[in-house]
Amino acid sequence: MQAQRYADAGVDVRRGYKAVELMKKHVASTMIDGVRSNLGGFSGLFELNLEDTPHPVLVCGTDGVGTKLKIAFALNRHDSVGIDCVAMCVNDVICCGAKPRLFLDYIALGLLAPLKVEQIVKGVSKGCLQSGCALIGGETAEMPGFYQRGEYDLAGFCVAVAEKERIFDPSTIKSGDCLLALPSSGVHSNGFSLIRQVFDLDRDPSLLFHWYEELGCTLGEELLTPTRIYVSQVLELAEKISIKGASHITGGGFYENIPRMLPSGLGAAINAESIKKKPIFSLIQNTGLIPDEDMYATFNMGVGMVLVINREDAERALSLIPDSWVLGEVTDTAKVVIA
Structure with missing residues (x-):
């Protein structure tokens, strides 16, 4: 009833x-x-x-x-x-x-x-x-x-x-270990409060229907691109080589998430030129006049997951996950440096 x-x-x-x-x-x-x-x-x-x-x-x-x-x-x-x-x-x-x-x-x-x-x-x-x-x-x-x-x-x-x-054991991570990057599909699901402010979307959502040549689609289509799921790739790679640690790059970007997988006293040196940055991030940065540091502290910038592996395993990892790349290395300085 x-x-x-x-x-x-x-x-x-x-x-x-x-x-x-x-x-x-x-x-x-x-x-x-x-x-x-x-x-x-x-x-x-x-x-x-x-x-x-x-x-x-x-x-x-x-x-x-x-x-x-x-x-x-x-x-x-x-x-x-x-x-x-x-x-x-x-x-x-x-x-x-x-x-x-x-x-x-x-x-x-x-x-x-x-x-x-x-x-x-x-x-x-x-x-x-x-x-x-x-x-x-x-x-x-x-x-x-x-x-x-x-x-x-x-x-x-x-x-x-x-x-x-x-279970991945971050205590085995040491200076000189390789940081392997797995690409994101786009913005994923973080930083949207800033994105909405940059494009003033709450006041005028019509911009979501604007076509951008550099994106190859409308802004709305790009922003709704689903977050990439890394389960199968990571589990399959773990069957072949030793993964010491992993970091899901979400809110807080590089500076917050990468240290979460590192033992105390260690940091990371990131090669900024290696990052396969998608056009959406340049569009956000240029539209909002956002400094580089704020971008890396908020967005994944094209890197959805970072794995720590032995340097000698890097070549094999790259062959097993063809769209991955070497992002940088672990250092004995307790901070993330992007240069």
């Missing part, structure tokens, strides 16, 4: 039922061995097969998409931000060598629009497929008066499993 008074207050549970029906096919596409529950229950169940993991360690991560969502609102395009949500979580847990297994999402909206929710979950499912984990549950909350109609927030939670003996 429909709760009419609840519907009059702005929450119509029938919209929630419709959204669940629409998203079922996308969630089903992510099912992997071990899933023991169906969509619609009060929890997600997963049976771990640990035959190849004698000393399992659970690794968890949670994150959201941030104000990149405002770009999705302005363009009324919602099928890719779910990939960002998954990427921000799985790219974090992969930094210790863990394999993502489970994912749950949380979507809060001012008005639950079933077709919009389906598109969001479609993106989440794509991200789960790319990272090899199952979308085993989530929550969709209709919150009128808290979020404006047409707006929503999106967050996720990931559970991964690592073999204790194979």
Whole structure:
């Protein structure tokens, strides 16, 4: 029976039922061995097969998409931000060598629009497929008066499993080790508050539809490019060579994230000329007259993930990940220098 008074207050549970029906096919596409529950229950169940993991360690991560969502609102395009949500979580847990297994999402909206929710979950499912984990549950909350109609927030939670003996060990990092860069797909999901200010998008979102020759697309299309997921590349590389540490370059850019994987007393020397900087970063910098240091402290600048490996393994790593490159090296000076 429909709760009419609840519907009059702005929450119509029938919209929630419709959204669940629409998203079922996308969630089903992510099912992997071990899933023991169906969509619609009060929890997600997963049976771990640990035959190849004698000393399992659970690794968890949670994150959201941030104000990149405002770009999705302005363009009324919602099928890719779910990939960002998954990427921000799985790219974090992969930094210790863990394999993502489970994912749950949380979507809060001012008005639950079933077709919009389906598109969001479609993106989440794509991200789960790319990272090899199952979308085993989530929550969709209709919150009128808290979020404006047409707006929503999106967050996720990931559970991964690592073999204790194979977790990346930053204590083995030493001066002279190689920093290997894996390219980003673009801005990813950080720095959008600054981007919106630089282009004055909150006042005039029409610029999102402007075509830029250097981008080969509109500004909006470029900014909505989904975050690259590094799970398969990092795990496959870890099978071939020793990865000592990994850093997901997110908010805080190079100066904050690279030191997080380094032992106390060590730093990094970055060869700025080696960075395969995408045109979007030059456009942001030139439009906003942003100093280099602020750019490297805010954006990934074309580097989505940095791995620390032995220098003698560099050539093999480059052959295994052809679009990677040597970014620099670890130093015995406890700071990040970009020159």
